[in-house]
């Protein structure tokens with residue numbers, strides 16, 4: 001079998017088209033323009049790229065977009081003071097604190113300062129709790145699992161009854177919320193992690209295999225059940241001497257070429273889940289703006 005390639009770039013473009021329409025509708029109904037504030041502390045190279053992409057995408061959606069770049073030495077008190085100012089600013093509907101934070105800054109305390117209604121990364125305890133408790137009409141979902149789930153639904157439909165899903169990774173940002181979304185769609189879900197015994201055998205049981213580990217090409221082709229849908233969340237930069245000295249390329253957590261021989265459908269890296277993450281951030285911002293205006297929010 002040769003797998004179908006799941007085109008995350010195209011799916012992301014269609015989400016962004018809907019976001020633009022919904023933003024225009026909101027502006028007509030209430031004069032509100034969605035506002036997104038991104039906070040970047042320090043100089044993390046990868047984060048710089050994501051932040052620039054997010055800002056460009058927000059502007060193309062017609063949002064007000066602000067990026068706060070703070071030096072790595074910023075104190076926790078100053079960072080939290082900025083977040084509190086943004087919490088109180090009626091022109092801002094979404095606040096995204098780029099992670100990881102440098103040095104002594106405590107991500108848990110910083111994230112906790114964000115008002116849950118503006119938490120477009122879905123990382124506050126309140127939004128994690130809403131997802132865990134099926135309070136889905138009020139939740140803001142983490143963008144990456146929400147985007148990955150859209151790709152699953154596009155491939156298999158909305159109801160995953162009778163399907164087994166394996167999520168490799170249990171982070172707060174990706175693995176755990178992904179498992180909860182698959183469960184909400186009626187899949188039978190297993191969450192694997194670094195302490196799992198015989199990971200290859202666990203993966204082979206999956207009709208839907210989600211890799212969110214952060215280890216380049218760890219999941220081999222023969223770990224993939226024939227016909228499975230493979231969602232590769234991993235973004236790993238590896239040396240690419242074939243492109244020239246010192247060059248790098250992005251690979252996922254799945255050995256893509258090998259997995260192509262087994263999977264029914266698979267997301268590439270780049271061009272899979274990554275673009276969906278940014279599209280879902282725009283979707284969350286427009287959802288937060290509708291709710292702030294007291295209007296029923298669109299669903300994606």
Ligand SMILES: NC(=O)C1=CN([C@@H]2O[C@H](COP(=O)(O)OP(=O)(O)OC[C@H]3O[C@@H](n4cnc5c(N)ncnc54)[C@H](OP(=O)(O)O)[C@@H]3O)[C@@H](O)[C@H]2O)C=CC1
Pocket residue numbers: 144168169170171172173174175192193194195196199212213214215233234235236273274275277
């Ligand atoms: N496409 C996108 O938009 C995004 C991509 N990413 C990428 O997704 C990947 C995962 O990110 P994130 O969840 O934040 O990462 P974390 O490092 O927070 O979590 C990694 C998870 O993988 C598990 N793990 C590590 N090594 C192994 C192993 N050998 N076998 C099985 N499980 C293992 C860990 O297990 P344990 O809990 O036991 O330590 C942990 O649960 C990264 O490559 C990241 O760059 C992240 C966010 C967005």
Ligand SMILES: Nc1nc(=O)c2c([nH]1)NC[C@@H]1CN(c3ccc(C(=O)N[C@@H](CCC(=O)O)C(=O)O)cc3)C=[N+]21
Pocket residue numbers: 049050053096097098099100121143144235250269270271272273274275277278
């Ligand atoms: N608070 C927080 N929220 C995040 O969502 C978050 C974060 N911190 N820290 C880092 C990770 C990583 N992440 C990516 C987003 C987009 C692409 C993306 O657009 N990728 C493109 C290509 C990127 C490229 O070429 O460099 C693709 O896969 O096709 C990748 C990775 C969000 N993260």
